[in-house]
Amino acid sequence: MTLWQIRTVVDDEPGRLAALASSLADLSVNILSVQVHPVVAGAVDDFVADAPASLTAEELVAAVGAGGGRRAVVRPADVHGLADPPTRALQLAARLVRDPECLPLALSDLLDGSAVQWTPAADPSDELRLRDPRGGSLRIVRMDARLTPSETARAHALADLAALLVAAGDGGDARRSAPEAAEGSAAAVHWRRPTVADLGAIAEMHDRCSDSSRYRRYNSGMARPSGRQLARLINPRLGVALVGVAPDGKVVVLGNLMWCAATEPTPAELGLLVEDAWQARGLGSALARRLLAAAADAECAQVHAVVRPDNLPMLRLLAGLGLPTHRAWDEGMLTVTVAVMEKSAAEGRL
Structure with missing residues (x-):
């Protein structure tokens, strides 16, 4: 059978x-x-x-x-497929409590393998789009049949749960010990905008990073940026900054979307730094998605990142976002341009 x-x-x-x-x-x-x-x-x-x-x-x-x-x-x-809908929904809710970052996969399982595509912009559409707590929106695509109203309601309920867990401040990991949370992934980190009061913690995070990690981020051999340079990175008038805070209160991730001069190839430049002990856990991708969503909110059709050709983690991260990219060489460096919004959509919003 x-x-x-x-x-x-x-x-x-x-x-x-x-x-x-x-x-x-x-x-x-x-x-x-x-x-x-x-x-x-x-x-x-x-x-x-x-x-x-x-x-x-x-x-x-x-x-x-x-x-x-x-x-x-x-x-x-x-x-x-034999699990009844309430049981499946409860199982997926429990998975979200453990890791709110798995929302796209949970939605796909809830809707019998439907494709779930992330987009930075949250533009309305005839197709089902849900708000992603990481920023941007999730587009549900079922190729062989339309979603029914009850399936749409289930998807919205699951997305609402993920948003509540993220908004709680600890990503749903309050019941887990710090070592268990550290093994988690992006769900173990609380994301927020930094303030001047965070400069000391950001400097300490740079000191804990290896020379190679700082070199890949800043493309220079400096030990770490000066206090004035760090203050510039988190100045809200100059761009959008996000930090990831570990369960022990330490800043372990810093991301920047810096507004560029008119002579630059795109309106904003993307930069990411993840502390060595927290690398290879999906934090860079989670941070990049949040910053690209901020770029879409600011109606930036494109952003760019200046990357050394041997910085394979950053190149893989940018390629894995699922967005159109373009690479250009300039004096031994790669400028990777990411299309945040379709040109027609960007023009329509301006």
Whole structure:
């Protein structure tokens, strides 16, 4: 026997589900779980069925049509599809409590593998877009069928939970010890705008960083920026700065979006520094997404980062954002330009 997930639209009339089940039973197909979603066109029946291994997806689609179903979508399923919706929702909520940064993956699991794409701008769209607590928005894309109102409501509820956890200040890790949280990822860090009172902690973070980490960030061999230079980095008139604060209160991440002069290739320059002990945990990507969302809010169509060609972690981070990029060489350095907003969208907002 083989498990299949079958999704079809039926008329919302008495006996329609029974007729559909009877048509499938003629092929020895056993329905194991059913969800019924009311929609304008009737109802969407979404169920997992156990079928003989010899049956094909095309034969199942034909049987659904013979039973009164329309626009049937049939695809292979596994045992995870047998979990009832409340149980699955509670499991995903527990996952978010442990790590609010996993919201895109949790949404995909909630919506049966739908693609979840992150975008810096939170422009409205006919498609489902949810606010990402990290900044920007999450676009839900289901290629084979439209989301029903109940599925949309579930997605909004899950996103609301993630936003509440992030807004709580500790990313939902208050019940975990500092060593456990440190093993977590970006969820173990509290993100906020720095103030002048943070200059000492930011300087200490630079002192804890290795020479190579500081060199990759500033493209120079200085031990660390001076107090005046650090104050410039967090000056809100000159750009947007964010720090990541560990559970022990230490600043372990600093990110900057500095406004550029008119002669620069883009309106803003991106810079990131993650303390060595906290690298390779997704903090750089989480910080970059927040700063790019701030760039979109400021209607910056593009930002750039000046990167040494051997700075592979930064180059991989920029490439992994899923946004269009362009690289240009200039005296042994790479200027990587990231398209934060589509040109047409940016022009429409100006």
